[in-house]
Amino acid sequence: MRTLKKLLIASLAISCCLPVYAQFDFLKGVGGGLGKGVDAAKNLFEQTKDIDEPKEIALGQEFAATLLGAKPLWNDVAAQKYVNALGRWLTLQTERPDLPWTFGVLDDDGFNAFATPGGNIFVTRGLLARMHNESELAGVLSHEIAHVLRKHYLTAMKSKAFIGIGGDLLISNYAKGNFSEFKEMALKAAREMYSKGLDKGDEYEADRIAVVIAARAGYDPYGLPAVLQTLQSQSAQDSNFSLLFSTHPSPNDRIDSLDKAMRSRFGSGNWIAGKTIEERLKEFSR
Template sequence: MSPRRIILSLAASLVLAAAPLSAQLDFGKLSKGLDKLKQGVDTAKDASKVAKGVTGIGPEEERQIGDAVALEIIAKYGGVVRESDVMHRVNLVGQALARYSDRPDLEWRFAVLASDTVNAFSAPGGWVFITRGLYERADSDDTLAGILGHEIAHITNRHALKIVERNEAAAGGKSLLLKRSSEARELNAQVQQINAQLGVDIGGLVKAIVETGFDAPTEYEADKDGRQLAVTNGFAPGGLRAVLANLKQTGENRKTMFSTHPPLAVRIQKLPDEPAPPAAPKPLPAKLDPAGNAGILARLGGAVVRSVATDDASAWHQHGEGEVLLQALGAAVQVEFREGAVVLAPGEFVLVPRNREFRLVAPAGSRVLAIAPGAVAFD
């Protein structure tokens, strides 16, 4: 991972840490947002200008139209996945990309749709969706960045709003909220008012995005710009190409995979021929050494992770190679120093400074997890 990518990931982590996961995707605000849009239209001097061209859609109108489109997409694809680890990963990568996109000022929101289809969508104002079926095929952050970068490019290039400008949103697109809850029906009524007052057919726009899709040149532009955005942020340049190639290899089903996109082979051909990034390694379970020896569990760079079995009291140790982390596993362990002792309850750990003498005192058969430089030996 490049230093720039580390910095960006840290920045995204700080952004996410500032707000709980539930606040990162607050759909409850959409109802208020639609009300606010309606009020804005009611007081506008010339609301019809919105329907005349994309230049007439200001930031507030774009955001609220995007909210209405997002509601319809969520309804069509069965809601969103709420697992915290999934939300965190998608937002960590997505927010890092969005921060350095051409429109970092948007209220960017990223979510995984609870659908096994293989696709991704975006809505004006900063909404980016990836289906669970596609998310599970993104085997590294590099491939995920390629996918999200493509959708971010649709938004920064205002592709959906250009559909409105050209008046190509098919009229009569059926709302998916009609047969939902009473709150959804209320939202639907508000969406219909927006349709009438702004001259924007939300249902038709959703249909154009998720059923008809953007035309081929637009998709190729999003591939190109999305790849460049990922590269600029330190992700491997071959991420998007790799996921497309993987999907092509496993068999392209136009009914479930990128059904609104150009053929995978053409998209791959138009991207630079770059090597696929390595897949993220899957963690494997490790077992403690049953023989009671100082078994090596794993290696972390120059450090070694060991399970150390105690026998009442060990010999005194002093290591000049580096610090040693000791964690009690199944029973309390006492770490004695010349200056005094520290008692570790199961799960607690202590960091022993370089050149500090210590020994372990614990009932025979107790276990200690030790992380230390490879040259450090335990009796």
């Protein structure tokens, strides 16, 4: 519970100090200034490829502060406890169980989920309310966990699209102990990340890994596909879903991609219930 307390305190502190971010305003205008050129991209790559775990965690804390500054945690202790308990169980199934994983429910009606480097995961109150069962939530949390495991945010910082954040300076500021500059730049990076989204390929990869994590934890691996089916029926124009739609591949494409990966391994939906080996061998001999 220490972590929850820490998050609540952080959230309170941020909502007192940074009211200017209280309306997700950082997501409206994507920061400009992509003017540093190819050399900067090279530097950025050189600097970020060596981000060690403490730097990854420090960066993630700044990203989390940005998210919490935009939307505070939902004031519902049971919900926070529950999401942490479920999330921690899922992370125990992964290759990075020792990261300081922290889960939180943001006080927001929209349908969204976010991750930061180093293991902070947030879902919105609106997402939680729209889950039909725990397997669906396990699928969503596992998707975010996968972004952390595969360091997708750090990869994004290396990409040309994010030259504007000055990631090279960001990391060197951290290395030199210039923490105020580091915080300022991390804030800028977070704004860009959460408004632009990640690489599409990374999203598909997170979906595939999510299914495996959820299954390892004992959940129906079809929880995430079920969520994507729900999303299919939503309009991208609906403000509760628009950010998710603009930062991810379409639910249709995600289902298609997962379908290929899951079918080739597991056949139809009842793979746990079990087909006989004979049936399997017949399928694989076609």
